[in-house]
Amino acid sequence: MNLTRRSLIGAALALPVAARAETFAGAYAPKAEPVAEGVWMVRGADAPILFDNGGMIANSAIIATDAGAVLFDPGVSLEHGKALGALAQAVTGKAVGRVYVSHLHPDHALGAAAFDPAIVHALPATRADLERDGEGFSDAMYRLLSDWMKGTHVVLPLGDVAEGEALFGGRRFRLFAMQGHSAGDLALLDEATGTLLAGDLVFHDRAPSTPHADLVKWRAALDRLTAVQHRLLLPGHGPLDRDGGAIAQTRDWLDWLEAALTQAVSDGLDMTEAGELPIPARFAGLKAARYELQRSVSHLYPGLEARLLPRL
Amino acid sequence: MIRKKILLALIATLAAPVPAAFALPADPLKSPMWEYHAERLFGGATVRFDPAVKVEIPEIAENQRVFPVTVDARALPQVKRILIFADLNPIPVAVDYAPRAAAPFLATRIKLDQRTPVRAAVLTADGVWHVSGNWIDAAGGGCSAPPVSRVKGDWADHLGEMHGAAWALGGTQTRLRVTLRHPMDTGLVENIAAYNIERVTVTSSAGTPLADLQVFGAVAEDPAFTFIVDDAKGPLTVAARDSSGLEFDGVVTPRSATLAAR
Numbered sequence: 001m002n003l004t005r006r007s008l009i010g011a012a013l014a015l016p017v018a019a020r021a022e023t024f025a026g027a028y029a030p031k032a033e034p035v036a037e038g039v040w041m042v043r044g045a046d047a048p049i050l051f052d053n054g055g056m057i058a059n060s061a062i063i064a065t066d067a068g069a070v071l072f073d074p075g076v077s078l079e080h081g082k083a084l085g086a087l088a089q090a091v092t093g094k095a096v097g098r099v100y101v102s103h104l105h106p107d108h109a110l111g112a113a114a115f116d117p118a119i120v121h122a123l124p125a126t127r128a129d130l131e132r133d134g135e136g137f138s139d140a141m142y143r144l145l146s147d148w149m150k151g152t153h154v155v156l157p158l159g160d161v162a163e164g165e166a167l168f169g170g171r172r173f174r175l176f177a178m179q180g181h182s183a184g185d186l187a188l189l190d191e192a193t194g195t196l197l198a199g200d201l202v203f204h205d206r207a208p209s210t211p212h213a214d215l216v217k218w219r220a221a222l223d224r225l226t227a228v229q230h231r232l233l234l235p236g237h238g239p240l241d242r243d244g245g246a247i248a249q250t251r252d253w254l255d256w257l258e259a260a261l262t263q264a265v266s267d268g269l270d271m272t273e274a275g276e277l278p279i280p281a282r283f284a285g286l287k288a289a290r291y292e293l294q295r296s297v298s299h300l301y302p303g304l305e306a307r308l309l310p311r312l
Numbered sequence: 313m314i315r316k317k318i319l320l321a322l323i324a325t326l327a328a329p330v331p332a333a334f335a336l337p338a339d340p341l342k343s344p345m346w347e348y349h350a351e352r353l354f355g356g357a358t359v360r361f362d363p364a365v366k367v368e369i370p371e372i373a374e375n376q377r378v379f380p381v382t383v384d385a386r387a388l389p390q391v392k393r394i395l396i397f398a399d400l401n402p403i404p405v406a407v408d409y410a411p412r413a414a415a416p417f418l419a420t421r422i423k424l425d426q427r428t429p430v431r432a433a434v435l436t437a438d439g440v441w442h443v444s445g446n447w448i449d450a451a452g453g454g455c456s457a458p459p460v461s462r463v464k465g466d467w468a469d470h471l472g473e474m475h476g477a478a479w480a481l482g483g484t485q486t487r488l489r490v491t492l493r494h495p496m497d498t499g500l501v502e503n504i505a506a507y508n509i510e511r512v513t514v515t516s517s518a519g520t521p522l523a524d525l526q527v528f529g530a531v532a533e534d535p536a537f538t539f540i541v542d543d544a545k546g547p548l549t550v551a552a553r554d555s556s557g558l559e560f561d562g563v564v565t566p567r568s569a570t571l572a573a574r
Contacts, residue, residue: 048372140451211374268479268487270419270538271380272368291372298374305491305536309475312490312550312562 025147028054028075028083032091036193038064038171040091041234042084046206046287049076049107054148055141056080058107061197061234062088063190065169068097072188072197073236074111074120076141078152081114098168101157102199102236103182104129104212106137112155121159123177125184129212130156161186176228180218181208181236187225194231201225204238204246205285207292208253210299215258222251238287249286256280257293261300265308271301337361341429341447345399353395353405353433354441362442364388367432369448373424376454378532381406382419383432390437391416398530400428402455402500406530411539412521414514415485419538422530423454423498458504459495459533467495472560476550480566484544488514488564491536492552498529508555514541515549522548 032040042060045053055076062084063070069088074081085096101109101122109130112120122130134154142149163177176187181200188197200209201221225233226247233241241247264274275294283289339346340361350359364387373379385391394409394416406422416434424430431445461467476490492509499506506529514523522541541548544566551561 143451268477268489268538270382270489270536271421272370272382272419275370275380276368294370294372295374297370297380298378302378302534302536306475309477309489309491312474312476312564 023051023147025051025054025079025145025150028056028080028148030056030060030075030080030083030087032062032087034091035232035234035240036190036195038092039190039193039195041240042087043239044107044237046238048288048291049141049144051145051148054080055107055145058105058200058236059234059238060084061195062091063171064092064094065097065171067169068092068094070098070100070168070171071096071115072100072234073102073108073199074099074114076107076110077145077149078111078113079148079150081111084111085114099157100161100186100188100197101126102186102197103184104133104137105182105200106141108200108236109134110138110141110149110152110154112157113152115155117155117158119159120155120157121161122157123162123184123186124160125177125179126182126186127157127160129183130154174228176224178217178221178224180214180216180221181210182212183214185221187228189228189230194229196225196228196230196233198225198233198235198246200236202233202235202241202246202250203253203286204233204235204241204249206235206238206287207283207289208250208257209292210257210296213254213299215254218254219251222247253283253286256283257296258300261297261304262308265301265304271297274301335359341399341431341445343399343429345404346429349397349399349404353397357435357439357441359433359441359443362388362434362444365432365434365442365444367430367445369430369446373448373450376424376450376452377457377459378421379424379430379448379450379454380419380421381430381432382538383417383434385416385432385434385442388416388434388436388442391434392437393435394418395433396420396422396431397433398422398424398428398430401425401530403498403528403530405528407528408526410524412524413516413542414523415540415542417538417540418525419536421532421536423532424448424450425455426450426452455498455530456500458501459497461493461495461533462497462501462504467493471495472552472554472558474550474552474560474562476562476564478546478548478564478566480544480546480568481540484542486541486543486546486548486566488539488541488548488550488566489536490539490550490562490564491534492560493534494554496529496531496533496535506555509535509552510555512537512550512552514539515551516541516543517545517547517549
């Protein structure tokens with residue numbers, strides 16, 4: 001059969017209504033929850049990036065200082081970044097004076113578009129990552145989030161941060177330059193309150209994601225974070241951790257994931273089968289667990305096979 | 313007047329449904345390309361949407377260049393062919409599998425060029441095509457971006473390298489997994505001609521053909537395949553040929569394991 005215009009028109013009419021309906025974004029309405037003196041947590045949805053949540057899935061933190069608010073992770077889009085900036089102004093009484101981007105992933109980084117690049121700081125590795133992948137992330141986010149992304153363009157952080165002490169607006173921070181979740185993972189300890197902003201090195205009651213993970217380095221980073229004295233931990237995704245359980249939970253998932261996928265390759269399973277492996281009951285409370293397992297299969301399985309299947 | 317009649321007759325002819333299209337069942341996935349593909353692939357044969365064909369795919373296309381698909385038609389008797397195709401791919405058919413002495417089961421990885429239905433069509437000995445599948449959302453470019461090994465530039469260093477293993481499933485069957493290094497160029501990337509594995513066969517030590525797979529450019533770079541063949545002991549010979557006529561082969565001896573039995 002030739003593809004006629006008639007058959008194409010007929011086919012277009014047969015498409016479900018939802019496929020043709022235009023959809024419009026809502027307005028971001030992030031909420032700040034005070035967690036310590038001068039520190040607020042802004043919770044993301046513990047879900048995949050979806051049009052319905054506008055990509056607002058990562059946690060952010062706001063810290064009040066004399067030189068303006070510090071915003072740790074500015075969200076996914078221009079509008080998201082603006083909403084977080086307005087929220088920071090509302091709760092601290094001062095405009096954002098410093099933005100930290102914890103790592104390259106778009107749900108944490110692309111909202112930097114709402115700020116002067118000169119006040120956006122990140123690890124040099126993160127800037128390099130964004131130089132390489134930023135436009136691709138932007139394309140992917142426009143595809144998934146369309147109208148929510150309007151006006152967003154990739155803003156590269158201009159400020160370099162390094163391991164060690166940082167003083168901003170009279171507030172003392174300890175910065176940790178780590179890697180493992182990605183090639184550059186920034187964590188920040190607010191000395192006054194003992195609040196540790198862990199970025200995506202730590203997930204809590206939400207399955208960890210692994211698109212740029214190096215599991216050996218990630219575990220080493222978790223070892224370091226465990227050794228950092230802190231009272232509260234803000235994970236990159238999931239609820240505030242007051243009892244230190246989130247680091248252990250993240251490690252437990254990564255250990256299980258690697259062992260399970262290694263075993264799956266040794267047992268001759270293919271990727272779809274590995275993605276359907278039973279998830280242990282102890283992870284029943286983790287949101288998006290099946291989704292992240294299947295993503296991790298995509299990230300890790302071909303490499304494991306190349307290593308474990310014998311050369312013929 | 314006569315001219316008008318001829319015109320009316322002509323319009324009536326044009327408007328009449330093509331017989332084959334008329335006999336096709338309505339597509340539960342409402343794909344814009346269903347009729348086009350169905351007529352091309354199935355001719356006038358009977359087509360049935362059949363949940364006995366299990367098409368297992370992840371809930372997310374994390375990587376549109378490497379999307380795993382497993383087809384399990386072991387609930388159907390006397391399977392002759394299994395097609396895996398994606399309606400909206402520029403190269404719709406990924407594989408055409410004849411399980412000569414093998415279970416009607418195949419796992420592989422394909423490319424996705426956009427959101428598309430991913431389906432399996434299974435031909436049984438009675439001439440009926442059993443079809444199943446689902447939509448999957450995917451970012452663009454799975455077929456039209458250069459393969460990783462082209463970008464890295466090392467594709468030729470590893471061309472045809474075969475890795476694999478086999479597991480005796482108990483009884484008379486062996487599960488075979490094999491991966492091959494190959495760029496699987498689609499021909500849709502500027503200045504890179506189509507170049508892909510075309511055929512993969514599995515043969516018993518006695519020379520019996522067990523599995524015969526035609527492979528197209530929509531299969532992912534560095535293709536991977538899982539077969540379940542009717543051979544208890546091995547060794548199994550896997551042979552592949554690409555579109556330049558290069559041939560690659562390897563021999564696998566099954567290890568005894570029951571964990572892979574499903």
